[in-house]
Every structure is written in C-alpha cells, then in structure tokens.
Amino acid sequence: xxxxxxxxxxxxxxxxSVLARGRKVVRVTQISNMLGVKKPSVTSALKxxxxxxxxxxxKYGYVELTEEGQRIADDVWxxxxxxxxxxxxxxxxxxxxxxxxxxxxxxxVSPVTAERLSKFVDFVLSRPQGEPEWLKSFKHYSxxxxxxxxxxxxxxxxx
Amino acid sequence: xxxxxxxxxxxxxxxxSVLARGRKVVRVTQISNMLGVKKPSVTSALKxxxxxxxxxxxKYGYVELTEEGQRIADDVWxxxxxxxxxxxxxxxxxxxxxxxxxxxxxxxVSPVTAERLSKFVDFVLSRPQGEPEWLKSFKHYSxxxxxxxxxxxxxxxxx
DNA sequence: CAATACTGTTCACGCAGATTAACAGTGTTA
DNA sequence: TAACACTGTTAATCTGCGTGAACAGTATTG
Numbered sequence: 595x596x597x598x599x600x601x602x603x604x605x606x607x608x609x610x611s612v613l614a615r616g617r618k619v620v621r622v623t624q625i626s627n628m629l630g631v632k633k634p635s636v637t638s639a640l641k642x643x644x645x646x647x648x649x650x651x652x653k654y655g656y657v658e659l660t661e662e663g664q665r666i667a668d669d670v671w672x673x674x675x676x677x678x679x680x681x682x683x684x685x686x687x688x689x690x691x692x693x694x695x696x697x698x699x700x701x702x703v704s705p706v707t708a709e710r711l712s713k714f715v716d717f718v719l720s721r722p723q724g725e726p727e728w729l730k731s732f733k734h735y736s737x738x739x740x741x742x743x744x745x746x747x748x749x750x751x752x753x
Numbered sequence: 754x755x756x757x758x759x760x761x762x763x764x765x766x767x768x769x770s771v772l773a774r775g776r777k778v779v780r781v782t783q784i785s786n787m788l789g790v791k792k793p794s795v796t797s798a799l800k801x802x803x804x805x806x807x808x809x810x811x812k813y814g815y816v817e818l819t820e821e822g823q824r825i826a827d828d829v830w831x832x833x834x835x836x837x838x839x840x841x842x843x844x845x846x847x848x849x850x851x852x853x854x855x856x857x858x859x860x861x862v863s864p865v866t867a868e869r870l871s872k873f874v875d876f877v878l879s880r881p882q883g884e885p886e887w888l889k890s891f892k893h894y895s896x897x898x899x900x901x902x903x904x905x906x907x908x909x910x911x912x
Numbered sequence: 913c914a915a916t917a918c919t920g921t922t923c924a925c926g927c928a929g930a931t932t933a934a935c936a937g938t939g940t941t942a
Numbered sequence: 943t944a945a946c947a948c949t950g951t952t953a954a955t956c957t958g959c960g961t962g963a964a965c966a967g968t969a970t971t972g
Contacts, residue, residue: 600958600959602958621919621920622921623918623919632960632961633919633920633921634920634921634922634923634960635959635960635961637920637921637922638959638960642958653920653921654921654967654968681866684873685869685870685873686869687865687866691866692866694863695863695866698861699858699861699862702854702857702858702860703858704850704853704854706846706850707840707850707854710844710845710846710895711844713891713895714843714844714891717891717894717895718891726887732872732877735872735876736869736872736873736876759928761928781949781950782948791930791931791932792949792950793930793931793932793950793951793952794931796952797928797951801928812937813937813938813949813951
C-alpha cells in the first residue's frame with residue numbers, strides 16, 4: 595500500500611476530518627464548499643480515497659475516515675497548525691495570510707522538519723517568562739522598521 | 754501577461770539560473786539532469802517559457818534567461834535560500850533534508866512571509882554577540898532531548 | 913403520493929506535466 | 943568527409959486533477 599498521498603488527497607482528508615469535528619456527518623457538498631472545487635471533483639477524489647482504504651463511503655451516503663485516513667488527516671492538520679502558529683506567533687504574519695500559507699506549506703514540510711518546528715515554537719513561547727523580550731523586539735522591528743529603543747519618544751507621542 | 758508561474762516552471766527557471774552561474778552556457782541535458790526529468794519534458798517546458806518571454810532558446814541552441822525570467826529565477830532562489838538557511842541555522846535540520854524541504858517549500862511561501870522570515874533569520878543570527886545563547890540552548894535541547902544546564906556533569910563526563 | 917428541490921454521480925472533456933520511442937541535428941574524430 | 947556518439951525534438955500516450963452538462967437518487971412538503 596502506498597501511504598504517500600498527493601497534496602490534493604491530503605487536502606480532502608484534512609477537510610473531511612475538520613468537517614467531521616463539528617457535525618457528526620460529512621457530505622459531498624460540504625467538502626466541495628470547503629475546498630472550493632465542484633462536486634464531481636469530490637466524487638472522484640472519494641473514489642480514490644475509498645480504494646486506498648482511507649475513507650468509507652457508499653453511494654449517496656455519508657463520508658467517514660478510516661483509522662488510517664484519520665491518522666493521515668491528523669498528521670496534515672498538525673503540520674498545518676504548527677506552521678500557522680509559527681507564522682502568526684513568531685513571524686507576526688497576519689492571521690489570514692498565515693492560514694493561506696500554512697495550507698500550501700503543509701504539503702511541503704517533511705515530518706522531521708515539522709517536528710523540529712513544533713519544538714521550536716514551544717521552546718520560544720512556552721517558557722516561564724512568556725514571550726521573550728527579543729521576540730517582542732523583532733516584531734516591533736519587522737512591523738515598524740526600527741527598534742523599540744530607537745523610538746521611545748516617537749512611540750510615546752503616537753499614543 | 755500572467756507572471757504567476759507554476760511550481761514546475763519555477764523549478765525550470767531556477768535550474769537554468771543556477772546552471773548559468775558556473776558555465777556560461779546552459780543545455781537541455783544539464784537541466785534534465787538537475788531536475789531529474791527526461792529531456793522531452795525539458796523541451797516542452799522550454800517551449801512554454803519561451804512563449805512567456807522568460808527565456809530565449811532557438812532550436813538545438815543554448816538557453817538564456819530574459820530579464821524577466823532572471824528576475825523570477827532570482828526570486829525563487831532567494832526564497833529557497835532563506836528557507837534553507839532558516840532550517841539549517843535555526844532549526845538545526847541537516848543540510849540534505851533542509852535543501853530538499855526548501856525545494857518544495859519555496860513554491861508555497863508568499864512573498865510577504867519570505868521577506869519576514871528573512872528578517873527573522875537576520876535578526877536572530879546577525880547580531881553583535883553572534884548566535885544567541887537561547888538558540889544554542891534550543892539546538893542542544895532538540896538534538897539531545899534535554900537542556901545544557903541539566904546535564905553539565907554528564908556532558909563533562911562525555912568529553 | 914406526486915411535485916419539487918436538493919444532493920450526488922456519470923460522462924466526456926481539458927489542461928499540465930511527465931514518459932517512451934523514434935527521429936533529426938550537431939560535432940568530433942579517424 | 944564519413945562514421946559515430948551525443949544532444950535535442952517530435953509524436954503518441956499516460957496520469958492527476960479539475961470542469962460542465964446531463965442524469966439519478968433522496969427527501970421534503972403540499
């Protein structure tokens with residue numbers, strides 16, 4: 595069995611998993627809306643995923659992930675979240691763009707890199723003192739083009 | 754004119770640019786080897802790029818980037834390098850995997866994110882004191898699973 | 913239970929990008 | 943210059959993933 599899924603198939607698995615979280619039942623139209631593709635595309639993707647034993651789906655019925663399908667979906671989702679978190683919390687990218695970028699990057703990072711990045715984010719943010727000074731300083735720099743110390747009076751004037 | 758290039762076309766442009774650096778002349782076979790595709794794939798890619806005015810190439814001749822083609826190639830290459838640098842210098846990913854990941858991620862990051870990441874890497878590494886302590890500490894942690902402080906005697910014993 | 917509205921599938925097709933096999937052009941060298 | 947080795951192109955074909963149009967199944971509701 596070939597466990598490696600294409601970016602497209604990963605997206606389908608991820609979408610199914612996310613949709614399954616809220617409501618208990620997942621339908622073709624929902625997937626179609628979430629991914630911005632037409633329904634025939636969904637139908638044929640589901641056929642592939644069913645043949646790969648990653649979902650269960652009988653004609654005109656609901657869609658469910660198999661255990662293996664869920665595993666892959668969780669994996670993709672985790673990569674997505676690590677990336678998004680990094681982009682927002684550390685680089686200071688705005689929410690919307692971060693989510694977009696994460697959607698594309700999630701298919702490109704190797705497991706090792708995702709794991710390391712996750713550790714990095716934890717390391718930087720989950721410490722006793724909270725967000726370290728240098729990071730605050732970086733965010734200020736990358737948003738305003740200068741360092742906090744260099745503009746104290748200016749900053750105070752702006753308030 | 755549509756300036757947005759597909760990942761595949763970006764790869765061709767990047768490869769041509771890199772090859773052009775060493776020798777002065779770029780040939781189909783070189784591109785084919787560098788990208789791991791067969792020669793007919795290169796020929797048809799070159800046709801597309803020629804039509805998009807991103808390269809100059811006459812039948813059986815050498816390949817050259819136009820100004821616009823060079824601009825795009827440089828852009829892709831820069832994203833590649835920023836990512837690779839980040840992966841190696843900050844996350845501590847090994848050279849080979851970092852290069853691989855960068856090759857895939859370079860097509861997924863938005864310009865804004867690439868720019869911000871570049872600033873981040875500079876911010877962290879290009880300071881008077883050199884690599885900050887916390888980063889050394891992170892690398893030690895992510896490679897050995899514990900903190901330098903926690904194992905001083907152990908570390909000393911190992912020397 | 914019929915009419916209606918919605919959901920899902922099938923089919924024919926398009927496009928991007930890759931491949932193999934066969935052919936064409938180029939250049940080196942005996 | 944003729945033979946040979948190499949480089950590059952063409953043509954036919956494949957796969958993945960998407961589409962619109964037409965059709966089939968399901969469910970709601972008067």
